[in-house]
Amino acid sequence: MEMRVISEGFAVAPQMQPEELADLAKEGFAAVICPRPDGEEPGQPPLAAMRDAAAAAGLSFHHIPVEGGVYPPEAIAAFAAVRREAPGKVLAYCRTGTRAVTLDALANVEGLPAATRIARAKAAGYDLSPLAERLEAGT
Secondary structure (H helix, E strand, O other): OOOEEEEEOEEEOOOOOHHHHHHHOOOOOEEEEEEOOOOOOOOOOOOHHHHHHHHHOOOOOEEEOOOOOOOOOHHHHHHHHHHHOOOOOEEOOOOOOHHHHHHHHHHHOOOHHHHHHHHHHHHHOOHHHHHHHHHHOOO
């Protein structure tokens, strides 16, 4: 599993497989967020399989689909709620991890400056600099 740590309580990953979720629970994760629409591309594990594997591992599973580079306020708020309310670490996965880290930066549950959120993402291999203005505006 390719996991990239963003902060002490949050990590992102490219598309995961159901059998990988059990390892997350062993590593102290409590929740998984999937921002991919179900069936977005061929070969993607069905959402039901991911949800079942998460439940079997004792993880809560949250589906907050976003697509086309659009991050509606409702999706950002739902993502933030999961991050705030999870009783342990949260992992979000999508095709490459970019949507997941972007949602986290937009949700800003830690109240960090935009530059810090951009730097954290960059350290994990994601370039959020094109979103700097939006992150600074807090929208």
